[in-house]
Amino acid sequence: MQNVFDTRNNPQLAWAGIALVAATLLVLPFALTYAGTFWVRITNQAILYCFLALGLNIVVGFAGLLDLGYIAFYAVGAYVYALLASPHFDLHLPFWVILPIGAAVACLFGVLLGAPTLKLRGDYLAIVTLGFGEIIRIFLNNLSQPVNITNGPQGIATIDPFRLRTFNFSQRETILGLDFTGPVKYYYFFLAALIAVIVINMRLQDSRIGRAWEAIREDETAARAMGINTRNIKLLAFAMGASFGGIAGGMFAATQQFISPESFILVESVMVLAMVVLGGMGNIWGVVLGAVLLSFVPEILRFTVEPVQKALFGRMLLEPEVIRMLLFGMALVGMMLYRPAGILPSALRKRELEGGKT
Amino acid sequence: MSKLALLAAKGIDKRFGGVQALSDVAFTINHGEIYGLIGPNGAGKTSLFNVLTGIYVPDGGEFVFDGEPLRGLKPNDVAARGIARTFQNIRLFANLSALENVMIGRHVRTHAGVWGAISRNAGTRAEEAAIHKRAYELLEYVGVEKRAHSLAKHLAYGDQRRLEIARALATEPKLLALDEPAAGMNATETTSLKNLLAEIRRDGTTILLIEHDMKLVMSVCDRVLVLDYGKKIAEDTAAVVQNDPKVVAAYLGGEVSLNLKGTH
Amino acid sequence: MVNGLTLGSVYAIVALGYTMVYGIIQLINFAHGEVVMIGAMVAYTVIVTLTGAHTGLPPVLIVLLGLLVAIPACMGVGYTLERIAYRPLRRAPRLAPLITAIGLSIILQHLALIIWSRNPLPYPQIIATVPYQLTSTPNGATITNVQVAIIAGSLLMMGGLLLLVYRTKLGIAMRATAQNQEVAGLMGIDINKVISLTFVIGAALGAVAGVMVGSYYGIAHYQMGFILGLKAFSAAVLGGIGNLAGAMLGGLLLGVIEALGAGYVGDLTNLCNLASWSNALAARCESDPNLTLFGSNYQDVFAFLVLIAVLIFRPSGLLGERVADRA
Numbered sequence: 001m002q003n004v005f006d007t008r009n010n011p012q013l014a015w016a017g018i019a020l021v022a023a024t025l026l027v028l029p030f031a032l033t034y035a036g037t038f039w040v041r042i043t044n045q046a047i048l049y050c051f052l053a054l055g056l057n058i059v060v061g062f063a064g065l066l067d068l069g070y071i072a073f074y075a076v077g078a079y080v081y082a083l084l085a086s087p088h089f090d091l092h093l094p095f096w097v098i099l100p101i102g103a104a105v106a107c108l109f110g111v112l113l114g115a116p117t118l119k120l121r122g123d124y125l126a127i128v129t130l131g132f133g134e135i136i137r138i139f140l141n142n143l144s145q146p147v148n149i150t151n152g153p154q155g156i157a158t159i160d161p162f163r164l165r166t167f168n169f170s171q172r173e174t175i176l177g178l179d180f181t182g183p184v185k186y187y188y189f190f191l192a193a194l195i196a197v198i199v200i201n202m203r204l205q206d207s208r209i210g211r212a213w214e215a216i217r218e219d220e221t222a223a224r225a226m227g228i229n230t231r232n233i234k235l236l237a238f239a240m241g242a243s244f245g246g247i248a249g250g251m252f253a254a255t256q257q258f259i260s261p262e263s264f265i266l267v268e269s270v271m272v273l274a275m276v277v278l279g280g281m282g283n284i285w286g287v288v289l290g291a292v293l294l295s296f297v298p299e300i301l302r303f304t305v306e307p308v309q310k311a312l313f314g315r316m317l318l319e320p321e322v323i324r325m326l327l328f329g330m331a332l333v334g335m336m337l338y339r340p341a342g343i344l345p346s347a348l349r350k351r352e353l354e355g356g357k358t
Numbered sequence: 359m360s361k362l363a364l365l366a367a368k369g370i371d372k373r374f375g376g377v378q379a380l381s382d383v384a385f386t387i388n389h390g391e392i393y394g395l396i397g398p399n400g401a402g403k404t405s406l407f408n409v410l411t412g413i414y415v416p417d418g419g420e421f422v423f424d425g426e427p428l429r430g431l432k433p434n435d436v437a438a439r440g441i442a443r444t445f446q447n448i449r450l451f452a453n454l455s456a457l458e459n460v461m462i463g464r465h466v467r468t469h470a471g472v473w474g475a476i477s478r479n480a481g482t483r484a485e486e487a488a489i490h491k492r493a494y495e496l497l498e499y500v501g502v503e504k505r506a507h508s509l510a511k512h513l514a515y516g517d518q519r520r521l522e523i524a525r526a527l528a529t530e531p532k533l534l535a536l537d538e539p540a541a542g543m544n545a546t547e548t549t550s551l552k553n554l555l556a557e558i559r560r561d562g563t564t565i566l567l568i569e570h571d572m573k574l575v576m577s578v579c580d581r582v583l584v585l586d587y588g589k590k591i592a593e594d595t596a597a598v599v600q601n602d603p604k605v606v607a608a609y610l611g612g613e614v615s616l617n618l619k620g621t622h
Numbered sequence: 623m624v625n626g627l628t629l630g631s632v633y634a635i636v637a638l639g640y641t642m643v644y645g646i647i648q649l650i651n652f653a654h655g656e657v658v659m660i661g662a663m664v665a666y667t668v669i670v671t672l673t674g675a676h677t678g679l680p681p682v683l684i685v686l687l688g689l690l691v692a693i694p695a696c697m698g699v700g701y702t703l704e705r706i707a708y709r710p711l712r713r714a715p716r717l718a719p720l721i722t723a724i725g726l727s728i729i730l731q732h733l734a735l736i737i738w739s740r741n742p743l744p745y746p747q748i749i750a751t752v753p754y755q756l757t758s759t760p761n762g763a764t765i766t767n768v769q770v771a772i773i774a775g776s777l778l779m780m781g782g783l784l785l786l787v788y789r790t791k792l793g794i795a796m797r798a799t800a801q802n803q804e805v806a807g808l809m810g811i812d813i814n815k816v817i818s819l820t821f822v823i824g825a826a827l828g829a830v831a832g833v834m835v836g837s838y839y840g841i842a843h844y845q846m847g848f849i850l851g852l853k854a855f856s857a858a859v860l861g862g863i864g865n866l867a868g869a870m871l872g873g874l875l876l877g878v879i880e881a882l883g884a885g886y887v888g889d890l891t892n893l894c895n896l897a898s899w900s901n902a903l904a905a906r907c908e909s910d911p912n913l914t915l916f917g918s919n920y921q922d923v924f925a926f927l928v929l930i931a932v933l934i935f936r937p938s939g940l941l942g943e944r945v946a947d948r949a
Contacts, residue, residue: 066717068724116934122716123650127855128933131926134852138923200476207475207482208468208489215451215462222449225411227437227466227529236472266848270724277721318736326732332725336718337710 025191029184040183044255046295047190048248053275053291054201054284055244060273061282062210063237064217065118066126068269069133073242075140075264076109077102077249079150082259085160088151095162099250106246107239109136114238118231133269141261155260159253162189170257186255193251197244201284204240213237267325274328278335280342289344298324362388364533364564365410365441369419372402372409372588379405381588383419387533392555392565394579394596396572398609401585403568404446407537411443412436424532438466442531444522446538446568452511456502456521459510460493463528496524500554516547520554527558534558535566540574552578576600584608623878628769628838630877631776635831636854637861637869638783639824645800645864646820647712652723653703655851656730657696657825661832662842663738665692666745673746685837692829699730700825704818727848734844742843745836772834779827780870786823787866796820800864849922853880856929862939871940876928883924 032039052074059067080102084093117128144152161170161182169189170182204210212233215223224230253259271294279290302320309317335342365387372380379402387393395403408414410421412433421428423439431439442463451459468489474482497503500520505513513521519539526534540548548571555578559565569575575582575596582599584592586608592599599605636658643651665688672684679687707726711719753766787793798806799816807813835850836842853876861872932939 060717066720117930120933120937123648123720124859124933124937126720127650127852127859128930131852131929135923135926203478204472204475208465208470208486209472209475211458211462212465214454214458215465218451218453219449221413221433222445222451223462224433225413225437225443225445225449226463226525227434227442228462229432229434240472267728270728273721277717281717322732322735325728329725329728329732333707333722333729336714336722336725337707340714340718 029187030178033179033181033184037181037183040181040187041255042296042299044183044186044190046292047187047194048252048255049272049275049295050194050288050291051197051244051248051251052272053279053287054197055241055248056272056276057241057282057284057287058201058204058213058244059237059241060276061287062205062217063213063234065234065237066122066129067238067241068126068130068266068273069113069136070129070241070245070272071264071266071269072113072133072136073106073109073245074249074252074268075136075261076106076242077246078253078259078263079140079156079249080105080246081250081253082156082159083149085254086156087158088156092160094164095160095250095254096164099247102250103243103246106249107243110238110240110242111235113242114235118234118238130266130269133264133266137261137264137266140264150261153261155258155262157258159257159259161257162186162254169254183255186251190251193247198284198288205284209233209236271328274332278331278342280344283342283344286342286344290342293343294328301327364389364391364424365566366422367410367419368422370406370409370416370421371418372405372414373417379588380409380416380585383585383588383590385583385590385593387564387566388581389564390559390562391580392559392567392578394575394582395566395568395585396570396575396582397585397591400587401608402588403585404537405588406585407443407535407568410436410535411441434466437529437531440530440532441535442526442529442533443535444519444526444537444539446541448518448522450510450518450522450525453509455507456497456510456513456517457490457493457506459521460496460524460528461489463496463525464489464492466529493528496528497521499527499557500524501550516543519543520551523554523558527563531563533564533566537568538570539567540569540571543571548574572600623882624765624769626878626881627874628772628877629881630857630874631773632831632834632838632850632873633854633857633877634870634873635776635779635827635834636850637858637873638780638866639828640851640855641858641861641863641866641869642796642820642824644858645866646796646817647708647803649708649719650723650855651703651708651821651824652720652851653726653730654824654828655847655849655854656727656734657699657703657847658828658832658835658850659734659842659844659847660699660730661692661696661829662836662846663734663743663832663844664695665689665829665833666738666743666836666842668692669746685833689830689833692833693826696825696829696832697822700821700828701818704821708821709814709817731844731847738842738844740844742841745840745842768838772838775830775834779830783823783827784866792816792819853922853925856925856932859929860932860939862941865939865941868939868941875940876925879928880924 028043029040032043052070055073056067056070059065059070081095081098083089084091084098084101085095086092113129113132117125120128140150141153143149144154150156161168163169169185172179172181173185174180212223212228215226215228216230216233220230252263256263272291275290275294276287277290278294279288280286298320301324305318305320305323363386367386368384370380370383371378383402383406395406397403405414409416410428412428412431412435415430423441426439428436428439451462454462468485470482470485474485494503494506497506500523502513502517502521502524505517510518510521519541523534523536523539526536540551543551552574555565555567567575567579577596579596581594582592582596583590584599584602584605591604591608592602594602636654639654639657640651643649643654665685668688668691669684672679672687703726707722708719711722785793787796795806795811795816796819798809798811799813803813806816832842835846854873857872857876858869859872860876861868861870863869
């Protein structure tokens with residue numbers, strides 16, 4: 001982040017800005033609750049999408065690998081949580097045990113997917129990852145026969161919320177005179193986790209590994225000639241991205257308390273990719289912005305589109321879902337035609353994309 | 359292999375479809391030499407580089423480097439063993455700064471992994487500082503330090519060539535393989551390159567050099583290998599090679615005698 | 623087997639569209655499946671209107687008319703896609719056209735949703751299916767007239783395309799552009815026109831495929847393009863992307879594999895075959911002799927698995943060029 005938050009050049013303004021943002025974030029859930037707990041849930045979901053976008057950003061933005069099946073890792077994380085913390089197998093492990101397991105399993109899947117496929121050229125990698133995402137979904141949908149592992153299309157319900165001794169994340173409580181509903185509690189946890197992930201990403205970007213990813217993205221042959229084991233480094237990107245997806249999946253399962261293969265369809269993978277691309281591939285804050293925008297805009301649409309159409313046409317001409325997808329598709333096309341670097345392009349990506357035009 | 363030899367090649371064959379790019383090529387490069395590789399266009403010079411550095415797998419023959427065979431190694435393993443190269447068409451990381459390019463060269467000799475990156479522990483921080491420092495030193499060594507933060511693609515052509523050398527040097531190679539480093543350079547730049555090569559050799563790195571600039575080759579190379587149509591036609595000191603009628607014939611079709619005495 | 627060939631013929635036609643575009647501009651036209659879908663939908667509207675209006679036209683003619691309207695419609699869509707979305711991005715890094723293609727795919731799907739509604743649309747079964755015996759046994763393989771039409775039609779089109787590409791001036795221009803765009807341009811070939819034509823021809827083929835699928839399966843649905851497209855693309859890769867004969871071969875093969883596979887894998891993984899190994903299993907299988915591990919609902923997975931396997935083990939496909947990164 002250059003201008004406003006530049007702590008080196010203008011410390012006072014920067015710290016003031018940061019303090020302001022921090023204060024807003026702290027107070028946000030209570031403000032939103034006035035509009036309805038629904039909006040806090042949306043915010044939590046947006047944070048989860050930020051997780052996903054940041055994870056995919058490592059793969060697509062840092063390392064330059066096209067992954068169209070990223071949602072599979074989210075699914076894996078979610079199902080691991082659901083299987084280990086619900087009446088389905090009657091296992092009830094605590095969340096702080098399951099989340100790392102989910103990350104590890106997702107990571108494993110990332111390596112399994114990446115190992116044979118990372119040598120493929122860009123478009124082909126995209127298709128293969130897409131296929132992988134679909135295969136995972138189909139398996140989740142069908143692993144109810146002959147042994148019921150995933151409960152098929154019916155999904156898994158009454159998943160345990162996060163619990164820390166007596167502190168139950170899904171229950172409404174009054175602490176220090178403030179009304180903490182379930183979503184509000186989750187909000188603070190998710191926000192803290194998000195901040196941790198952002199810091200991790202920033203550190204990864206500015207490190208030996210981060211540079212290796214950039215080198216591979218710029219010129220893989222030269223990177224190899226300089227001693228970089230491109231296969232392993234690419235696998236690392238996949239594995240890290242997958243782990244973030246896995247953690248987010250576990251968090252998703254706990255807040256929703258119900259999951260089914262329907263939540264992990266291809267469109268979701270495209271959505272996360274869009275968040276990364278629209279926000280600015282490679283730019284951590286851009287990606288977060290992309291995730292926030294693409295999470296909130298559809299909801300806002302839904303609230304405005306219905307009454308507007310009813311007022312203008314007397315009935316619903318186009319459902320909000322359809323409008324959302326149309327706009328989404330157009331945004332993708334428009335972005336690529338007119339601002340391929342994204343809203344907040346990473347400095348690097350900007351140089352790359354605009355360099356090509358001369 | 360004698361004590362002096364750093365790299366010995368024997369019987370190297372490489373075929374692409376119907377074309378025999380390299381045929382039974384054998385040569386020896388000694389420690390501390392500047393060894394030239396010349397030949398008309400299409401003679402197989404860059405193919406030899408590619409086979410040496412692991413980009414292509416030879417159909418026959420083998421390389422022995424510093425006492426160990428280089429069999430079936432991938433390019434990154436070859437670099438780890440100590441052979442670093444530059445490319446005929448310059449393959450810098452165009453959108454990264456000069457400094458970052460050289461820092462990436464340090465990758466193969468450093469260790470920080472994911473944990474180090476995330477935790478930024480003392481060891482990692484020290485390593486990062488060392489990487490920065492060494493990269494900057496190398497930029498100074500080749501004379502590009504003033505443009506350390508410019509993007510590689512914005513550097514002047516001569517600076518780009520030198521940056522590529524700095525990046526290769528960052529990998530601490532025993533053998534530095536340069537593919538036409540003087541291509542497109544004017545006389546001044548070529549002289550300055552010649553001095554750089556001499557300094558690199560003085561500081562203990564052996565150099566293998568593909569070049570078309572005969573004056574440069576004859577004045578700076580100790581020994582020279584001449585390829586023509588994938589075959590070795592001469593391997594000797596520069597003085598002997600330039601008078602070898604087979605070499606002259608290969609370049610000029612046997613008409614005129616070359617006056618290639620280096621006069622720099 | 624016959625079903626496999628029929629299905630395969632359709633895959634082959636659609637695969638041709640993918641392979642032609644990839645051969646010429648190295649782009650995977652994600653939206654091609656949607657073009658096929660539009661072909662099916664447009665033809666549907668024509669057929670339904672004509673049938674409903676009781677014009678007394680023979681059914682075959684009605685279907686043909688549907689085709690005749692669908693083809694230009696799809697050609698128009700294909701041309702528009704190329705003009706507004708792919709042409710400006712010809713020099714952009716690989717990611718941009720890919721994302722644009724996905725975006726276009728989404729737009730087309732939802733436009734179709736709006737125009738033709740969310741529900742699967744039944745194709746009026748106006749052509750009576752007449753089965754023909756292929757073998758002498760009474761329960762042996764049969765083939766219906768519709769299947770004959772599909773297979774024959776596909777073969778005709780494939781033949782026509784091969785003729786076009788290998789015997790005409792346009793074909794030479796296409797092949798030249800595919801080999802080296804810049805030089806082809808310098809030789810006086812109008813690259814833009816050639817590329818547009820490639821898209822348009824592919825779209826026309828897609829339209830026919832769409833009508834075939836609609837008539838054969840009896841329904842058209844706004845999401846039918848996606849899976850079909852993916853499978854056809856797998857077929858193109860199987861045969862060797864960029865290679866016309868490869869796409870045809872790949873399509874036919876994939877159709878047969880899918881048809882046979884779905885049946886056999888179910889049989890192969892029927893755990894009741896192992897009932898003698900365990901008493902519990904035997905008991906369970908007494909009442910229900912079907913305990914398949916991987917049944918026919920995994921059918922779609924086959925195409926993906928084929929695709930992944932081909933790309934990993936033989937990236938050049940059966941007849942084609944390398945697609946893995948060269949060192």
